[in-house]
Amino acid sequence: MRIAIDRDACVGSGMCVLIEPAVFDQNDDDGLVELLDEGPLTDTAETVEDAVQRCPAAALRVTPD
Numbered sequence: 001m002r003i004a005i006d007r008d009a010c011v012g013s014g015m016c017v018l019i020e021p022a023v024f025d026q027n028d029d030d031g032l033v034e035l036l037d038e039g040p041l042t043d044t045a046e047t048v049e050d051a052v053q054r055c056p057a058a059a060l061r062v063t064p065d
């Protein structure tokens, strides 16, 4: 699977970074989400799906490879 972010929707809570710091980061200037690894995701797939569910802004979306 792959991960897509919507920076317009992100509110910079940092939840995704706490859950999977190998895939998500926050921009130093605006605090909004940035992708470190858009996929295909294998080892991190489970935690990325958890981050998608927990994002308070519904700014994360998984897509098939």
Ligand code: SF4
Pocket: 009, 010, 011, 012, 013, 014, 015, 016, 017, 024, 032, 033, 054, 055, 056, 057, 058, 059, 060
């Ligand atoms: S959890 Fe959602 S709102 Fe929070 S930083 Fe990540 S993408 Fe943005």
